[in-house]
Structure formats: structure tokens, C-alpha cells
Amino acid sequence: MLKLHEISKSFGGVHALEGVSFELKRGEILGLIGPNGAGKTTLFNVISGILPTDRGKVELEGKNITGFASHLIARKGIFRTFQNLAIFDEMTVLENLLVGNHLLGRAGVFAAFFKTPWERKEEARIRSRALGLLKDIGLADSTNHPARSLPFGKLRMLELGRALCPNPRLLLLDEPAAGLNQRETEELAGFLAGLRQKEITMIVIEHDMSLVMELSDRVVVLDQGRKIAEGAPREIQQNKAVLTAYLGEEDWIKTLDKTHA
Amino acid sequence: MKRDWSLWAGLAVLIFLLPLFVKSPYYFSVLIFIAIYGMIVLGLTMLMGYAGQISLGHAAFFGLGAYFSSILTLYLHLNPWLAMAAGLVGTIVIAFLLGIPTLKLHGHYLAMATLGLGIVLQIIFKEEVKLTGGPTGLTGIPYLKAFGISFSNDRAYYLLCWIFMLVLLGLSINLVHSRTGRALRAISQNQVAAGTLGISVNWLKLMVFALSAGYASIAGSLYAHYLAFVNPSPFGFMVSVKLVAMVVIGGSASLWGALLGTALLVSLPEFLTRLQDYEMVIYGAILILVMVFAPRGLTGIAAKIFDLLRGRTRGENAQAA
Numbered sequence: 042m043l044k045l046h047e048i049s050k051s052f053g054g055v056h057a058l059e060g061v062s063f064e065l066k067r068g069e070i071l072g073l074i075g076p077n078g079a080g081k082t083t084l085f086n087v088i089s090g091i092l093p094t095d096r097g098k099v100e101l102e103g104k105n106i107t108g109f110a111s112h113l114i115a116r117k118g119i120f121r122t123f124q125n126l127a128i129f130d131e132m133t134v135l136e137n138l139l140v141g142n143h144l145l146g147r148a149g150v151f152a153a154f155f156k157t158p159w160e161r162k163e164e165a166r167i168r169s170r171a172l173g174l175l176k177d178i179g180l181a182d183s184t185n186h187p188a189r190s191l192p193f194g195k196l197r198m199l200e201l202g203r204a205l206c207p208n209p210r211l212l213l214l215d216e217p218a219a220g221l222n223q224r225e226t227e228e229l230a231g232f233l234a235g236l237r238q239k240e241i242t243m244i245v246i247e248h249d250m251s252l253v254m255e256l257s258d259r260v261v262v263l264d265q266g267r268k269i270a271e272g273a274p275r276e277i278q279q280n281k282a283v284l285t286a287y288l289g290e291e292d293w294i295k296t297l298d299k300t301h302a
Numbered sequence: 303m304k305r306d307w308s309l310w311a312g313l314a315v316l317i318f319l320l321p322l323f324v325k326s327p328y329y330f331s332v333l334i335f336i337a338i339y340g341m342i343v344l345g346l347t348m349l350m351g352y353a354g355q356i357s358l359g360h361a362a363f364f365g366l367g368a369y370f371s372s373i374l375t376l377y378l379h380l381n382p383w384l385a386m387a388a389g390l391v392g393t394i395v396i397a398f399l400l401g402i403p404t405l406k407l408h409g410h411y412l413a414m415a416t417l418g419l420g421i422v423l424q425i426i427f428k429e430e431v432k433l434t435g436g437p438t439g440l441t442g443i444p445y446l447k448a449f450g451i452s453f454s455n456d457r458a459y460y461l462l463c464w465i466f467m468l469v470l471l472g473l474s475i476n477l478v479h480s481r482t483g484r485a486l487r488a489i490s491q492n493q494v495a496a497g498t499l500g501i502s503v504n505w506l507k508l509m510v511f512a513l514s515a516g517y518a519s520i521a522g523s524l525y526a527h528y529l530a531f532v533n534p535s536p537f538g539f540m541v542s543v544k545l546v547a548m549v550v551i552g553g554s555a556s557l558w559g560a561l562l563g564t565a566l567l568v569s570l571p572e573f574l575t576r577l578q579d580y581e582m583v584i585y586g587a588i589l590i591l592v593m594v595f596a597p598r599g600l601t602g603i604a605a606k607i608f609d610l611l612r613g614r615t616r617g618e619n620a621q622a623a
Contacts, residue, residue, distance in 0.1 A: 090497075207499075
């Protein structure tokens with residue numbers, strides 16, 4: 042469904058991405074891994090329309106979406122989360138999800154001005170959907186709390202729920218487990234497994250190797266802006282180039298070994 | 303939302319009861335100015351507090367409304383209500399034309415562009431003598447009439463202005479609590495995230511900017527028909543700054559703050575007439591004090607007092623969470 046063709050992006054003289062290509066099938070979960078600075082988040086920013094690419098093409102179901110503004114990318118059904126969280130702090134938990142459902146509505150300024158019956162109906166639909174999702178992500182107790190009062194782990198779930206609001210065709214998760222404790226990571230893994238059952242197509246950037254190896258159908262490895270390996274999780278764990286790329290980051294090699302064993 | 307509408311109803315009752323107690327035309331004229339400036343500040347609050355953009359030229363849109371009304375009624379003998387509507391459309395179109403190129407850019411380009419527009423319009427108001435009457439302005443602007451009533455006395459005009467205010471306030475309450483209002487708040491808090499959720503950031507900013515210019519235009523028309531006289535001075539840069547000060551002092555993300563801020567800054571000089579020369583100094587001092595001690599403005603202070611009265615402190619809130 043998603044096809045990346047020779048994506049390149051540089052900042053000044055630094056090549057963040059150099060000719061990255063891969064494809065994604067419908068319903069597939071792709072793990073995107075690589076050492077820090079490999080270009081993973083840059084790739085997400087390119088796909089989601091936050092950054093323009095220098096070269097290359099992004100295709101969604103055969104249609105060229107390269108260079109689309111981020112709100113148009115969202116309209117195509119691609120939603121994402123952020124490594125450092127991008128929650129609307131001053132809104133309530135529910136309001137965050139209501140904003141997440143923005144694309145389910147169409148009412149503009151004038152419908153809102155006069156609260157037309159049609160606008161009320163639409164609001165009710167958006168609200169009930171947001172409340173449903175709130176249950177799914179386990180935050181029903183915090184509905185009207187300001188988002189900033191939530192602990193970090195719950196904010197991660199809130200952001201994930203927000204990205205799920207409008208029924209994404211493709212979900213981009215940027216380190217969903219970062220900053221979570223053991224128990225929260227397990228909960229997240231359970232939740233993501235649930236999404237797999239719903240056959241939601243995903244690309245997941247993750248440093249937690251056991252999580253990513255368990256979840257992914259396929260793994261793509263980036264290093265210094267280039268794709269150095271692609272394959273089933275099992276193949277990746279034995280791939281020499283991958284191990285070399287991670288050389289010096291001993292913890293990672295350990296986790297790679299551990300999941301391999 | 304319910305709370306907003308109860309406050310709205312309370313305000314409406316107050317407005318209609320007030321003429322029973324207030325008799326002096328002087329107080330009515332102060333209240334009329336609060337309504338007129340309040341409308342501009344209401345729109346500016348949505349632009350600043352909700353969309354996170356600053357305009358330093360709202361007095362110019364105010365002036366556009368006033369001059370459109372004056373010129374169309376004086377030279378073309380247009381019905382004043384029609385002239386007001388035409389002024390509204392004209393002002394919104396000008397705001398769109400200014401907003402389209404500038405709101406695409408990140409940062410405070412809108413502040414710069416509106417500052418420029420304000421200066422240009424001020425020059426036009428002063429120099430296009432044939433059309434605007436130049437620095438001496440235009441006189442003999444007709445009074446507004448409806449249902450056989452001529453709104454020529456202060457009490458009638460007070461009611462008219464505040465009915466306009468109530469309508470605009472009601473529309474704003476609805477807007478703020480709608481999908482669009484949420485999207486605007488989302489933009490002001492995290493523009494990138496708002497975009498990735500499908501919110502068309504530039505378009506919404508443009509809409510709310512044009513809308514706020516429209517509010518200012520209506521206020522301008524009401525101003526022209528009230529005084530029956532316009533000249534360039536009430537539409538200059540210092541007035542634009544004063545309007546921004548009203549938004550900040552009221553608490554920029556609150557419609558009620560807009561009213562409070564306006565009421566304070568319009569009535570203050572009336573009470574401090576002897577200090578007229580120091581007016582701007584006092585504004586500056588108030589602005590700094592608010593920024594330092596009450597960043598959420600008067601509404602923030604009111605909310606804190608309200609919470610204290612209900613025995614709800616921040617600590618307890620956190621515990622409840």
C-alpha cells in the first residue's frame with residue numbers, strides 16, 4: 042500500500058536519508074530500527090508531510106503523495122505519534138481525542154456559529170466515538186482531567202489513541218515504548234497486538250528490541266541514512282551488517298542476542 | 303459551554319435592567335464604548351488566544367468599518383444597515399487578501415503585515431481628502447434607524463450596541479466550543495500535531511483572522527453612526543496596541559476576559575481623567591504586572607478566586623487526578 046522510492050533528505054551537509062526505498066503491504070507491521078541518528082524519525086517526518094524530501098517519491102496505493110502538506114497526508118489516512126509526545130497539554134483528555142476526530146466532521150464556521158441541527162448531530166457522533174476510544178486506551182477515568190495532569194505512560198496511550206481516532210489506513214508510531222516502565226511496556230505490547238488483529242497497517246520505530254521483533258512482520262534497518270538490511274525479524278537478528286552498525290552500542294547487541302536466544 | 307450560556311443570559315438580563323437604574327447619558331456613552339471596543343477585542347481574543355496569532359492593526363479594520371459606513375451613506379446615500387453589511391464584506395475581503403500570503407509563513411509575520419496595513423490605511427484616511435475628508439474627517443453621518451426608531455439618543459444606542467455585542471458573543475461561544483474552536487486551540491498549542499491530525503492550519507488561521515477583522519468592522523460601523531463623525535485618529539497604531547492590551551489583561555484565551563479587559567481599559571481613563579497624559583504609562587504598567595503576576599489575565603484571577611471560594615485548590619485537584 043505504501044511505497045517509498047529513493048527518499049533522500051539532507052540538512053546542510055548532513056545526509057539524514059540517502060536513497061531509502063521499501064514497500065509496505067496492507068495489514069503489515071513493519072519495524073523500523075537503527076542506531077541513533079540513523080534517520081528513522083526524519084523518514085517519518087517525510088512520510089507524514091512535516092518535512093519535504095529532497096529527492097524520491099512516496100506513493101500511497103499507487104497515488105503520488107510526495108510533498109503533500111501534513112493535513113493532506115492525514116486526509117489520505119496516514120496518522121502518527123511523536124517520539125517526544127505532541128499532546129495538547131492545556132486541553133482535557135477527552136478534548137485531545139475530540140481533536141483527533143477532526144476529520145470525522147465537516148462543519149465549518151457558519152454551522153458552528155448557529156449550532157445547526159446537522160452540526161449537533163455531527164458533534165454527538167464525534168463525541169461518542171472519542172468516548173469509546175477513551176475506554177479502549179484505558180483512560181475513561183481521566184476523561185475531563187487536563188492532559189498535563191496525566192503521568193507520562195498514560196500520555197503515551199492518549200497520543201496513540203488520538204492517532205487511532207479517525208480509523209487510520211497507516212499508522213506511524215515513533216518509539217511508542219520510550220520512557221515506559223516494564224508494566225506499561227507490556228500493556229502497550231498487548232494493545233498493539235490488538236491492533237494487529239484489526240489488521241491496521243503500521244510502521245513502528247522502536248528501541249525495545251524484544252517488542253519490535255515480536256510485533257513486526259518485517260524489519261527495515263537504517264544506518265546513517267541508508268537502508269542496510271530488510272527482512273523477517275529472525276533474519277535481521279543474524280544479519281552481520283546490522284550487528285556491525287550497532288557495534289559500540291553494547292546494550293543493543295545484548296538485547297539483540299537476548300531476543301535471538 | 304453551559305456555564306458560558308448562563309453567564310451570557312446573566313449579562314443579557316443585566317443589560318436590559320441597567321437603564322432602570324442608570325439615567326446619566328455619560329454612563330451610557332461609556333457603556334457604548336465598552337460594547338464597541340468589546341466587539342473588536344472579542345474577535346482579537348479568538349485570533350490571539352485561540353489561533354495564537356497577533357494582529358497589530360485591528361484599529362485599522364475598525365477604521366475600515368467606520369469609513370465604509372460613512373462614505374457609503376454620505377456619498378452613495380446607501381441605507382446605513384446595507385452600508386454596514388457592505389463594510390463587513392469589504393473588510394473581510396481585505397483581511398483575506400492580507401492574510402493569504404502572510405499566514406502561510408510561520409512566526410509573527412501577521413503582526414508585521416497588520417502593522418504595515420495599519421500604517422498604510424492611516425495614510426489613506428489622512429491623505430485621500432476627497433473621499434475621507436482628510437485629518438478633519440467626515441461629518442453628518444446619518445443615525446441608524448429600525449422599526450421607526452431612530453437610534454439617536456444614548457440610551458437607545460446603548461441597547462442597540464449591546465444587542466450586537468450579545469449576538470457576537472453568542473456566536474463566539476458557539477464557535478469556541480465547536481470542532482473549529484477545538485482545532486484553533488490545538489493549533490495554538492501544537493501546530494505540528496494539529497496538522498498531522500488533518501487540521502488545515504493555514505486555512506483556519508486565515509478564517510479566524512478574517513472573522514476578527516469582520517467583528518472590528520461591525521464595531522467601526524456602530525462607532526461611525528454613534529458619533530455621526532469620523533476622523534483618522536481613533537484608528538491609529540496606538541489604538542491597535544491598546545486593543546492587544548485589552549486582550550492580554552482580560553486573559554487571552556477567554557471570551558469573558560475580552561469583556562473584562564475592555565471594560566477595565568475603557569473605563570479606567572474615564573476615572574483617571576487627571577492622569578490623561580500618563581495614560582499609556584499606566585497601560586504599560588498594568589500590562590507588565592499582568593504578564594508577571596497573572597499570565598492568564600483577569601479571567602485567571604477570577605478563576606482562582608472562584609476555586610478558592612469553592613474550597614478547591616490546585617493540590618486537591620491533583621490528588622483527585
